[in-house]
Structures are given as structure tokens and as C-alpha cells.
Amino acid sequence: MDMKGFIEISLARTAKNIMSESFSKYLSEDKWLISREGFHSQEQAVRETIFSLGNGYLGSRGILEEIPEGSYPGTYIAGIYDQSEAQTVEIVNCPNPIYFQIYVEGKKLSPDKTKILEHDRTLDLQKGLLLRRTTFEDSRHRRYEYQSLRFFSKNNPHLGVMKICLVSLDEDVNISVKTGIDTSISNRMQAVGEPVKHYKVIDKNTNGNICSALIKTNDRGILLSYASELSIKGDKKYIFEEEADEGPFSRLSLTARKGRAYVFERFFTIYTSRDFPVRVKAEYLMKKTLSAIRSSRKSGFKNALSLHINSWQEIWSKASMEIQGDPEADRALRFNIYHLLIAGKEDDCQVSIAPKSLTGEWYKGHAFWDTEIFILPFFIHTNPRIAKNLLLYRYYRLNKARENAREQKYRGALFPWESADTGEEVAPKRWRNFDGSIIKVHTMEREHHIVGDIAHAAFYYYRATGEKNFMLNYGAEILFEAARFWASRVKYNKRGKYEIRNVIGPNEFQEKVNNNSYTNYLARWNLLCASEIYCEFLSRYPERMKKLLKRINLTQEEVKKWKKIGEKITFLIHKNGLIEEFQGYFKRRDPSPLKRDKNGMPTYPEDVPLSEVKNTQLVKQADVLLLFHLFPEEFSTAQRIINFNYYENRTTHKSSLSPSIYAIVACETGKVTNAYQYFHYTVNADLENHYGNTRLGIHTATLGGAWQSVIHGFAGIRIEENALSIKPRLPKHWGGLRFKLFWRGYLLEFDLSKDMVKLYFCSKKKASLDVKIFDTLHRLEPNKLFCYHI
DSSP: OOTTOEEEOOOOOBHHHHHHTOGGGGOOOGGGEEEEESOOGGGHHHHHHHTOEEOSSEEEOOOOTTOOTTOOOOEEETTOEEOTTSSSOEEOOOOBOOOEEEEETTEEOOTTTSEEEEEEEEEETTTTEEEEEEEEEOTTOOEEEEEEEEEEOSSSTTEEEEEEEEEESSSOEEEEEEEEOBTTOOBOOOSSSOOBOOEEEEEEEEETTEEEEEEEETTTOOEEEEEEEEEEESSSEEEEEEEOSSSOEEEEEEEEOTTBEEEEEEEEEEEEGGGSSSOOOHHHHHHHHHHHHHHHHHHOHHHHHHHHHHHHHHHHHHHOEEEETOHHHHHHHHHHHHHHHTTOOTTOTTOOOOTTTTSOOGGGGOBOTHIIIIIHHHHHHHOHHHHHHHHHHHHTTHHHHHHHHHHTTOOSOOOOSSBOSSOSOOOOSEEEOTTSOEEEOOHHHHOTHHHHHHHHHHHHHHHHHOOHHHIIIIIHHHHHHHHHHHHHHOEEOTTSOEEOOSBOOSOTTSSSBSOOHHHHHHHHHHHHHHHHHHHHHHHHSHHHHHHHHHHHTOOHHHHHHHHHHHHTBOOOBOTTSOBOSSTTGGGSBOOOSOOBOTTSOBOOOTTSOGGGGGGBSOBSSOSHHHHHHHOGGGSOHHHHHHHHHHHHTTBOOOSTTHHHHHHHHHHHTTOHHHHHHHHHHHHTTTTTTTTSOGGGOOOHHHHHHHHHIIIIIISOEEEETTEEEEOOOOOTTOOEEEEEEEETTEEEEEEEOSSEEEEEEOOSSOOOEEEEETTEEEEEOTTSOEEEEO
16 A cells, blocks of 8 residues: 555444444443543543553553543553663563544644543453543534544454544544554653663554554563554545654544544554564564554454453453442452453463553562462462463572572572562662652562562462472472571571561561561471471472482481471560560550541551651551461461451551451451451552552552452451361341352352352362361362352
């Protein structure tokens, strides 16, 4: 097609027809929809986060197509990192393919330029669709009906699709449409430092209705290839012209007749050199991308949409949850699960999930402990393949963790506090605190509990799946190298105990403490668990274990020392069961009890400057209480109660990770009303912008925490020995709770109510599963509904 070629098109529909056949016909039922009305510039960035789309391969912020002032386009591809002039390595904000601007007689139709009569947007959680309807009115009081639909294919992760309809309601007008790929995008979400553009444009081209671009990241040299194609349905001749701009962009000009619907369909494809097992040349990558766009376009919009929706149906068939009797919480929980589902990747074990997943570059796209403690359990029980990939991401970076340990003069593996693509420590040296102050970062030097967090996650995966090959091939090595680290990290004191000094626990208000109880207990568990796995697996799988032990040079004498150390690690628990968060904690100034806001959440005391918080008993987030969540079998109800009551009055929940843990522990202490309060705050964290920073990206760990609040808290599901334990404690206003979980390779269906527990699983094998319901053991047979009256 020539650059200034004409395209003949047919098909015209009246404004009445387009309104009756609007894009809303694609929407699911109301309980699956997140909608926002009106345009409010101050809410724009928050809504861009909430309306993000993705498929695990990439994530795209839910920007408006015309990119009004204040918009923050964000396109993030899993595994694409670079540093350039940034403080440290960070995920790359790639070129933006969501670019579609309409001009009426030279003036842009956009909320910041044109009067808005009506404006609403809807995210369809069930189908992964983002829809919009806007009625504009220009300075001459002419109205324009604008609708759009957008999705990133779950069936084909490299494909994005847009459909847009424009109707001039009052008179004929001359319009032009500018569309293409915006290669001016940079990383502007910097806590410290200036914006950074992490790539260079190697090639770009506009050929009629097709735009293409090839870029290369500055440091890593990763190639990214884009192609987009626009088609139009109308009844006149249209002109495509190349737009002389940074692009590549093309401009389409036409006369829009009054009352006639002009429908635009836009396909775009994205590939990277990282997608292939061997190094590929730029020419090949570009040809692959252009071939893909032609193939997708030929297949058509309806087919692409159908395949996408079918893929989502399959995903939701395993991950959906239904809260009966609480439609607000039900919808909010679906929203949380949706954002988890667009973050996970089934076919790539070299990427993890960051605190903002693929909806923003805050925290630089790094992997923290959030992934293993808050996010991973969701995937273990809804998509074990993704869960395994997240653990393999850590396993394949064990050598870097070993190097990191050696650099700090320890043995074993010290996983980095912040990890990107290589597994090296990439924590920045400076950060902006929540009060705006710039602080030095010490987490990489002291927040060592991440070693135990990852070991715990690997073992939990094994317990939930029963996958012995995972432990033999990967998990045992993680546990052993983590135990080696703790054995080198402890110090023996005069009282005959082992201590862990100079650490930061989950409560980051105190940046240098001794014997943080969470860290010490996790280290103790890691050492004892590793020694038990060593003995068990050496007995059951001697040949395979001997190969592993030889490869990592692990001896029986070393393992015996682990057990000795683990049994003598300091743990600060009083006779009444109250656990001291760290050594000397109870001697610090106590500003409790904290005042509460309208949501029942504590407010930070005005008389405690952030610079002085380290000298108080104020807690940033769940620390001691997190032990009860991770080790439910090892603490009594009385111990839970006394510690919950004490630390609830001192915890500020300045981290979004915190309220979900309080919800779970509150459930386990019989405080279900209190638990619901924490759950409600958690599940609405982003929908209601509770932390005031949703504009920076979704709180991914909070999403996982919300899911765990329901599963471990209200449903009361835990692993006890080799059985799944169920102790439902539903809020009074809930009519019931339905969901599915993977357990030991089987997908179990749960239907819980106040007076009944119903369980079912399907299997062609003659398998049976043991479950505990209120501490009584039952055996489930396949393909039979099991009912237990409460």
C-alpha cells in the first residue's frame, strides 16, 4: 500500500444503530465489572492503575487512548530490565502502543481539551476487556459519541487489539486520526533521580496503515519489535499519510458525515529478542512481528476476541471465588484476583512478580519477599505451574545468592533483598520515605529474613503439591543453602544460645536490632526443616540425594550442626506467651493506644516524628503476628490472643502488606468482626486508594494478602501434617463462600456456609484425599459430593 494510497471501504451505520449495538454488548454481568464515571484529572493516574490490562507477558496501564495531559503511559514486558543513568537496574517502560488521537478541524478530542458531557469506563474482570464511552462537545457545541474497547490477548501474549467507534452527532466535520507507536516514553516514576529513557530507536517505518518500530535497550542490548495496523469501516475514501513525528505515526484524514458510525480496528504485536532460546537478528525479529500482525489481522477481530475470552474462561474456572451475601466484597475480591491473574506467567521461569507487577515501575520492578510470602500461595493453589516458575526464578539465581553471601562474608545463599533479571542485589542506596524524606537504604545489608522466606515458600509448595521431584531437583538445594547461610549468620553467646544480631525485621521502623523474633524463628525453622529433609530424602531417595550432596559438598556433620544451632537460637517469648519483637523492644517508649480513622485503621501519632520512630514501640507492619500465619501449627490460641491484643495497639500498618495478616490472625483468635474490618480495608486498598499511592501501580502483595485473608482466615484452610484442614468462620452477613483450590494435584471444589461444608473433586483415578474438618479427619472419594454439617 502506498504511503498516500486510498482505501475503499463500505459499511455505514446510523447513530441510532451504533447506540443500540454499542460495545456494552460485550460486557459480562454486573458482578464482574469495575466502572468509573466522569473525568477527574486528579483521579486519572489512579484509574490508569485500576484499569490496567495484561497477560503475564506484558502489562499496560489503563490510559485513555488520546493521552490527555497528566496521563502516564506504561507498557512493561516481563524480564526487560536496564540501568542506563538510573540509580540501579529497573524494569523498562517500553514504547506505548495505545495511541489513538482524533482531531476535528485541527482540534484534539480529549478530556483536557474538549468539554465532556458524559464519560464512563468499565473494566470487565471476567473477560479482560477495557471499555469506554465518552460524549464530547466542542467549542461550537457540536457533539461526538466516542466508544472504545481494548484487550491484550490471553491466548496470544504478543497481541493487543483495539476497537474504536466515532459518531459526529450534529453535522459533517473534517477529522484526522493520528495513531502509531509512541517511542518517546521514559521511566518517570523515580523516587530519587531524573527520568531515564532506557532504549534507542534502531528503526521505524510507516507504510500506509502499518507502523513498525525496532528498539534496543541501552545496557542489556535487548531488542524489542513493534508493529501496528489500522483498518476502518465507513463509506468514503480515506487517506493515510506518514506523520513527521517521533513515532512512528500515521495520520488518516476523512470527512465524517453526521450520524454515521466510523469504526476503527487496530491490531498491534510486540516481540523481544528475549522470547527466543537463541540470539536472533534484528531483521528476523522485525519480520516475525510484521508476519504476526498480518496473520492476526487476517484472522480478524471476532476471532481474536473469542480466543481471548475462552482463555479467560479457562483461567477463571480454577481461580474464581464467590462471596454470597456481600456483593461489594465479592466484586472487590474478583478485582484483586484479576490483577493477580494478569501478573503471572506460565511459560517463563526467568521472571518473578514485582510489588507493582506490570502496572508501574515504582520499586523498579524488582522482586522482594512479597512474592514468596504474599503472592506465591495464590498461584500454588490456583495455578501451580506459575507458582513453580516463581520458585525456579530463585533457584536459577542461587549462584548469585551464593556470591552475595560470600561478599558479606557468610556461607550458603543470601538472596538479594531486591532482585531483577540476574539475581544480583539491586536495591537502591537511597529511597523516598512515605513522609517524602530521602533516606539511606540498609535493607540489602540487614533484612536477611528473605532467605528464610524463600526457603519457607519452597517447602510450602512441596507440602501443597506433594511434588517430590521439585524438592529433589530444586527445593532441597534451596533449603540447604539457606540453612548454610543461617549457620554462618548466627553468633554464639555466653548464655549458651545462638543470636542473630544487627538485622531489620519486617517492621522496618527499627533498622538495626538484635534477635528480631520473626527472623530468629524463621532461621530456627529453616535449620531444623533442612536437617529433617536431609535425613528423610537421603533415606527415601539415596542415589539422587548423594548426587546433590556431592555437588554442593554437604556433609552429615554440617547437617548435625544445623540441628544443634536451630534448637538453641534465641527466641524472646515470655511465660504468658507474649513475644518480644526484638531484644529491648519492651523498654522503648510506648505511644499506644493509637487513634483510629473512619475505616477503623490506626493513625500515625502526630507527636512522633518519623526520625524518632525507631525509639518507640510503634510497628510499621505485621512482624510477630506473621509468625502465627506462617507457622499455624506451632502456636496456641492463647499465644495468638495475647500477642494480637498487644501488637494491634502499636501497629501502624504503614505497609499495605500488614492488614491482611491481622485479618487472618484475628480470625484464628475468634475476632471475626475485627478480621472483616482488616479484610475490607485490604481488599479495597487500590479500589479506594487507601494508601494514597495507587497512581504508582497496583499493590500486588496486597492482592495476595486479600486472597489469603479469605482462604486462611474466613475459610480456615491450613495444611496440618499431610492433610488439608478446614475450620470455616464466616462473617455473620456472608451467606456462603465458594472457591476451588489445587491440593496434591487435584482441584477441590469448596462450598461453605454457616451450617454446611461441601467438598468435591473429580478424578479418573481411584484416589482419595484426607481432610480435617474442625480437627476430625475425613476421607474424600473422587467424583462424590461430601457434605459435613456444622
